[in-house]
Amino acid sequence: MDLALFSEENFDPKTWINDVFKGQNKMDAAAMQQHASSLVMRLQLAIQEVNTSLEDTSQQVLSGLPRVVRDVESLGQEASLVKTQMAALMTDLKKVSCSGNNSSLDKLVRLDCLKSRLTQSAQALRQADNWTTLATEVEEVLEAGELEVAANKVVQLHRCLSVLAQTPDSEDRAALLNSFQLRIEAMASPHVVEAFTHHNLSSSIKYSSILRSVGRGLQVQSYYHQVQLTGLEAEWGALLEADPMTGPQPVCLAQYYDHLATLLHKQVSWVSEVFPDCEPRLLLCLLAIAAVTDLQPSITQVVSSAAKLQEEPLQLLCVLRAAMDNFLKQTKHTFEGRDGGSEALKEAGVVLSRAVYTPLANQLHYYQQYEQATLLAHLNSAAVMRTDVPETLLQLREYGAKMRAQCDLAANRCLQVSGLTGCEGLVAGVAGYVTGVVAVLAQARKAVAGLHKDITQDWTVFTTCLDLITTAGVVLMAVEECEESVSSTVASAQLCWDSPPPPYTLSPGLLLTPDRTNKLRDYITTIRDSNTGSLQKSVTEVQKECNACVSAALHTIISPIEAHLSPLPQLPVWGTHQPSSTLSSALSPQEYVTQMGQYLLTLPQHLEPLLMTPSPALNRALQQVTILDDVQHPGLRAVSESEVSAADFLICRVAYTTCQLYTEAVLHIPALVQHAQPQLITDIEYVCNILE
Template sequence: MDIKTFAEPDFDPKKWINRAWSSSGNQEKEVFVTNTVSRLQLYMKQLTNSLDETTTQILTSIPRVLQDASSLQLEGALLQQKLLSLEQKVQDVEEQTGNSIESLQRIDHLKSRLENAASALREADKWAALATALEEVLEAGVPTQNDKLIELAGQVAAMTASLEVLSEAPDYESKRLQLEALYNRLEAAISPPLIDALTQMDAERTAVYMSVFAGMCRAVSVCRCWRRAAAHRLLAAWRRLAPSAPSAPSAPSAPPAPPALARLLAADAPQQVEWLTNVLKVETPVGELLRLYTDVLLSLEPSPTQVVSANLKLCSTPDEGIIILTDLRREIDEFIACMRGIVDAPRQNKEVVVAATARELGRAAYAPLRELLPRYSEMQAALLRQHLDDKQLQDTENLVEHSRAILTVAERCEGWLETAFSKAKKIAGIAIYPYYVPAIENFISAITTMIFAHCRRIETAFLSTVSAGETAGVLSNTFPASLVLESAVAVLLDTLAARQKIELEEEEPKDEHQLSDLPSLVLEPDSRQQLATLRSQPQSSAELWRAKEQLRTLARAILRNPIDVLLDEIPQLAAWNNNDALSTDLPDFSLSPQEYITKIGQYLMTLPHHLEMHLSEKQAPWQFLSEVCIHTCDKYAEKVLNIRNMDALGTKRCLTDIVYLSSVVEDLGTNVTPSLKNLEKSLRAAAPTNE
């Protein structure tokens, strides 16, 4: 039996009895209770005996524990007395030895000052001897033998160390100035032979001279000399490669300067990095190389820009000039790729190149392209304008053929602009936009000017026809000429919108590397800020929309001209008044439409056939017909309202004409306008009825 259950805080006798009874099986209650009570009594007796024994043991051990505690307390008191006695002795010793220690400290400090004074005197003597020796070397001339240079390097290092020892001397500043003057003379003397060793890439001689500069703590001067030597060597190589003047067509072609320069620098770069790392022991070899190439690119004479510009002058066509600029971009990209490979190459103690240093090299490398991009804008505009030198565009006599020639140009613009954009991206990517957009606008402006000029010719021909008393209409050559020209403008607008959408979707992969961020390397800050606007805004569409609207108005004026001429006669017709009484009594069915309205009806009925001949599906012939019918109804109502003194018979005749016109309009699939319906209602209300 587990008696732990009885010790639980939530023990419930009833639950325990029920659980014990459920596990008793078929045993009788009295027997089960008797057995359980007996067992519990036995456990209680055992627990009581165990408690008695434990109590007896505790009572027996308490006196012994108390005796041990008293002994420990006595020993603690004795230990405390000993500690107090020891503390007193220590204080007495400190008081007795304090003065002696202070005396020793003063003696030691005095000894140190005496030793420093003696050392300073010795260093002063040594300094004087070294300064005299260095002065003699400078007077006699700096030696060029390696062993003597090594000895000079040791002497210089000793003078530098000696000056540091004399930092507390009263005449330290004068000695420092004297040493600086000696070092300046020494640097001026050994810089030329050091530059010569650097130019010849003589590692042994360079190392000896470097030890002299290191002794002077002027290692930076070695980098300056290296930069001068390397720049001189590269500039000399450039002068041998670059032609001083453009080659004549008949002369043997000189090597192209920009490609030769790119190959020269790309081949020189790894060697220079190795030299800076292993010979000059420079901590930032890549940064030094980038600064060197930046200085070289900015100091070239003749500059790459001048060379490429001279080649551009020899181009017979703008297309050749664009090819030269494309090749220039490719050559610069190859050089930049080489530089990126050096910058990103894995090496020990990976150097972090300063972003400004890399950006300066990039701008120097792309300087020829940046300076010649305005020339691209001129060449691209000239290349596009060449497409307008078409013989058909020179024919201004035949209005329709000239309009068709302009339509052909508009339809071919998509291919021309696509080609121009693909070439432009090869030159400068999205950075070309500040120069590409003006070229396109120049081309569109030239087409727009041509469209407006032809529009004025069509309008002049139309007005001349009207002034001569003739009618224009759908059969006039001015109508198809204006329609075809309007179609050309629509095609051009659609092409510009489609090209803008395509160009916006052609995003270049973003490369934020300092050497490949073309917009920042090629464009000035103001141009970079306008880049997004130039890409998103429509190109020269405002004037084209104005031309389209003007041509639309002109075409409809020409189409409505015969109707307008006939409608202008309505107020002056004699049929509206002065009719005799007998005629007034005639029944309505005896009246027929008058001649003017039948001519209008005939013209309207012939329009669908003629419009289909001149209009395309995009121009919607039914829309033209609907507009003409609406115009006719409204204009007819307006003219009728201007009739004065209309008599009863005139009213009947007018109603007959209105019914005829309404039937023609409805046969053409157009509804009669409200103004004409209201006029008809008014006239019927005023007309007399035949009884």
């Protein structure tokens, strides 16, 4: 019968009885009565057994109480005795202290020191005796090839040497110990390399422990790095052979970085077991640095060669930058973990980041060249220069509308390649691009200047002159927009100037030297705080070319006037004495002046389109020309934003130049007889009437 139920606190007799008689419903009354009687009998027997056990236990306790009392009394007596002895000892100590005689204590101290020295001497003698024995045993086990036994004995030899450091032959002993360590390393290194190569965890732990025990822990780490680098160099060579980075989308570097990142992630737990005495993530970070810097051929050389073969090297650099960022993102997740890593690991992370970005930093020296070549290639692909001058001007105006977009793309490329660290190269590249556009405009200007002889026969030349001025205005406005785009991009650059730079994130400190970093910061600050833009020299260059275009166009328009006035000083009428009967003919203008008048009278109808469809670009170009009366209005623009301003300016400039040329021609008449004066007056009045 299970009596444990009766000891429970929530024991219920009714529940127990019901459970006992459960399943007895099929019995008849007699059987049920017999079962109950049997159960009562068993309970009575159990009660008797429990009572007997209680009586026995009580008797044992009662019989043991006298002995317990005696033990307690004995402990009390011993405690009292100890107390008495301690009091006597304290009294003796006070007596010694009061007497001022410490000779007894000094003797005890000297005896203790003597004992310690004797113990050390005995130990040294034992170690000296052990040295000879251990050295002989090491020779034997090394010849037998038992590396673990030899390593243990070398450890014992090292302990002996620490005790025998002051002996005369300590240097010889140290040399012998070092030779044993080198022999063990030479014997264990092939096994270590093989274990590391095949990733055999048990063998790696075994042999690396042997080498660490004999003081060759750094050599074990070196073997590990060498084995891993051998495999990585083979992988790098295979990837280069499959993709020599000559295409527009090279993938070998990204594949190598992915392979290296995967290897580092898998090796964390393995390295922590093989190298328990060092930080595994730091060891792997050092491996990653070597895997990036010690390849043959180096990544920097491969990238430099590939950039020279690329038609668009900036596209290559964008792809490489993305691969580098992705690799550092993966390694940051592997190395930092939740705790962020130690300071040594953070410093190694900075070194790794700088090593990864070294190929990009090397290419940053050529960023201006790459960006300028990319922009000029776009200019050349537009085929702006045509054999027909009006078509060239039209193409140049259409291209001017695309220059802002090209500068925006250039700024975006700079952001993708260098995070705007190469913004100085960006500005210089855009400046070279503007110079290329200005050169095309200058060629068009020279072509228009060569049409001055055809303007009287072909009035489309006049329209071409206006198109030249308009084109110059379009280019000027486009360059001003480019300056705004580039300056706003540089001014809004969000760069990290921390020193040392943060790891795993591109910053100027990882791409530039400290001096170059400071100069870049000053350059960006100057652009951000000053009113002048980053392309001020380019804008000035375009303004000068714009002035030259306006001057060339006006010279071409005025060229017929010059042609008509060229024979004026040599006309025979000025020096011929005519009879009075022919003086009446002087009242009619001469042929040269009537030709001038006809040409001047046709100008307004050719300028009429400017009134119908005003051109902001034409006005902008003419605004670069200072007004004629610079004394009265210094620095004032010659043209306003009005619709009629451009036409007024052109007519006034033609009229002014006509008067100036006419005056110079008259002043060059060698001699003017009295009879010719009325003729000259008539010619001048005719010109004045035309101008009015």
